[in-house]
Amino acid sequence: MRRYLLLCFLISFVSTGCATAEKPMYIWGDYTSSLYKLKKDSSRENLEKHKEVLATILKESERNQIRVPPGVYAEYGYILMKEGRTDEALKYLDLEEKTYPESAVFIQRLKAKLKR
Amino acid sequence: MNRFLCLALLSVFILLYGCTSAYVTKKDAFPEMYRDHPLTILILPPINMSTASDAKELFMSTLAEPLSFRGYYVLPIEITTDILKNEGLYDIEAVKDLPLQKFKQYFGADAVMYVKILRWDTVYVVLGGSIIVEVEFLLKSTTTGKDLWKYSGRVEQNTSGTSRGQGIGALIANVIETGVKTAVTDYFPAAREASIITLSALPYGKYHPDFNKDGDTRIKKDKVILQLR
Numbered sequence: 001m002r003r004y005l006l007l008c009f010l011i012s013f014v015s016t017g018c019a020t021a022e023k024p025m026y027i028w029g030d031y032t033s034s035l036y037k038l039k040k041d042s043s044r045e046n047l048e049k050h051k052e053v054l055a056t057i058l059k060e061s062e063r064n065q066i067r068v069p070p071g072v073y074a075e076y077g078y079i080l081m082k083e084g085r086t087d088e089a090l091k092y093l094d095l096e097e098k099t100y101p102e103s104a105v106f107i108q109r110l111k112a113k114l115k116r
Numbered sequence: 117m118n119r120f121l122c123l124a125l126l127s128v129f130i131l132l133y134g135c136t137s138a139y140v141t142k143k144d145a146f147p148e149m150y151r152d153h154p155l156t157i158l159i160l161p162p163i164n165m166s167t168a169s170d171a172k173e174l175f176m177s178t179l180a181e182p183l184s185f186r187g188y189y190v191l192p193i194e195i196t197t198d199i200l201k202n203e204g205l206y207d208i209e210a211v212k213d214l215p216l217q218k219f220k221q222y223f224g225a226d227a228v229m230y231v232k233i234l235r236w237d238t239v240y241v242v243l244g245g246s247i248i249v250e251v252e253f254l255l256k257s258t259t260t261g262k263d264l265w266k267y268s269g270r271v272e273q274n275t276s277g278t279s280r281g282q283g284i285g286a287l288i289a290n291v292i293e294t295g296v297k298t299a300v301t302d303y304f305p306a307a308r309e310a311s312i313i314t315l316s317a318l319p320y321g322k323y324h325p326d327f328n329k330d331g332d333t334r335i336k337k338d339k340v341i342l343q344l345r
Contacts, residue, residue, distance in 0.1 A: 032181045036307075040170070069181070070180070071192030100189050103156070106196075106224050
């Protein structure tokens with residue numbers, strides 16, 4: 001009986017250990033709240049903050065070797081595009097397409113627009 | 117005795133029946149979803165039926181994160197919305213008559229999400245107030261044009277004051293506090309929860325480990341309601 005209890009203990013221990021080590025599906029950081037704030041007040045300051053949040057998502061995802069969430073490369077590239085940093089923007093749009101091949105139709109169309 | 121037992125059994129049966137009929141499996145509720153298997157989703161600008169003019173933009177910002185966690189590729193809303201605006205398609209009236217295949221052609225979308233904001237307001241009652249956000253989602257296939265998934269969610273967030281005490285003084289303090297708290301409380305928590313709880317009824321997409329395995333999961337039929345404190 002005692003041995004059985006011990007086994008139970010061990011199993012529960014191991015399984016919680018597994019659960020905590022499991023990686024999240026995506027790292028979104030403060031994305032939703034920072035975008036919401038930007039929609040509420042589209043000041044330059046809030047845009048800069050949101051851009052920083054996007055950069056943090058890219059960095060943290062890479063560090064933890066997790067796939068960057070859908071659309072984040074593209075959104076970051078889009079902000080760079082609006083700042084006139086076309087070459088960098090293209091790099092991020094390509095990364096979006098590479099990470100999510102299903103975005104190809106959309107990304108190609110966006111790039112065509114950008115080059116025009 | 118026998119009659120009593122019979123009655124008791126009958127009432128239990130009725131109770132159980134009442135309970136189960138309020139729940140459905142995902143596969144029964146959304147069979148087209150398990151046939152179509154969309155991956156890429158385009159979110160259209162919501163139809164705002166509330167009285168708050170900013171609800172449309174604000175609510176849209178809460179969608180990408182929870183939808184991605186369901187296992188879908190969400191086309192970048194910030195960009196697609198700008199494109200739709202430039203094409204004069206920001207208002208749903210202009211979009212709704214477009215053939216769905218256009219969204220496949222232009223955006224590569226397998227499905228299009230129509231969002232309706234039914235409520236985005238604050239209700240005042242004597243001793244409290246609450247913020248209410250209620251939304252309805254409809255996902256349509258761009259291949260078959262069929263409805264794939266339809267679901268509603270409603271979040272009620274209590275914003276009552278917390279002044280404790282007795283007598284008319286405390287009552288007035290409470291009323292004032294409620295008014296102030298409701299005025300400054302923003303809709304973000306309620307809006308975000310509304311997205312999360314409604315989308316939790318969406319069958320998992322291809323990027324989720326449980327893709328195509330959640331057909332037997334039971335969910336509330338048609339609509340989910342959450343009380344936030």
